[in-house]
Amino acid sequence: MLHRVIYASEAVGATGVSTISLAHILGAAEANNRRDAITASIMFHRGQILQALEGSRADLDRLMRRLLEDRRHTGLRILVDTPIADRALSEPISVCPDPDAILEKFGASEISRLTANEAEAILEFKAAA
Numbered sequence: 001m002l003h004r005v006i007y008a009s010e011a012v013g014a015t016g017v018s019t020i021s022l023a024h025i026l027g028a029a030e031a032n033n034r035r036d037a038i039t040a041s042i043m044f045h046r047g048q049i050l051q052a053l054e055g056s057r058a059d060l061d062r063l064m065r066r067l068l069e070d071r072r073h074t075g076l077r078i079l080v081d082t083p084i085a086d087r088a089l090s091e092p093i094s095v096c097p098d099p100d101a102i103l104e105k106f107g108a109s110e111i112s113r114l115t116a117n118e119a120e121a122i123l124e125f126k127a128a129a
C-alpha cells in the first residue's frame with residue numbers, strides 16, 4: 001500500500017537558497033529516494049518549505065524521522081498523510097521551478113497559508129493551464 005505525506009517547514013539559514021545547500025539536499029534525496037522507491041517534490045519559497053513524499057509506509061516513516069531530526073529546517077508540520085492508489089509523482093525528487101506562480105494560481109501568498117487540500121492539489125507544481 002502506497003502513502004502520501006505532505007509537510008511544511010521553515011528553512012534555517014540558507015537552506016534551499018544557497019546553491020550548495022540545495023545541492024546537498026537534492027543529492028541525498030535523489031540517492032535515498034531512488035533506493036527506497038520514494039517519489040517526491042519540493043518547493044522553497046520565502047524561507048518556507050513544502051515537500052510531498054510518496055512511498056511505502058515504512059520507508060516514509062523512516063524518512064520522516066530523518067527529516068524531523070534535520071536541523072536545516074524547523075517547525076515541521078504534516079498537512080497530508082493518506083493512503084493513495086496511484087502515485088502523482090514520478091521522480092525521486094523534483095523541485096518547483098516557479099513557486100510564486102504556483103502559489104498565485106492557488107490564491108495563496110505563502111506556503112504557511114496553504115490548506116491541506118491546496119497542498120495536495122499543487123504537489124505536482126504544475127503552473128500552466
Ligand SMILES: Cc1cc2nc3c(=O)[nH]c(=O)nc-3n(C[C@H](O)[C@H](O)[C@H](O)COP(=O)(O)O)c2cc1C
Binds near residue numbers: 028033051067070093
Ligand atoms: C528540506 C529538506 C528536504 C529533504 N528531503 C529529503 C528526501 O526527500 N529524501 C531524503 O532521503 N533526505 C531528504 N533530506 C535529508 C534528510 O533530512 C537526511 O539528511 C538524509 O536523508 C540523510 O541521508 P544519509 O543518511 O544518506 O546521509 C531533506 C532535508 C531537508 C532539510
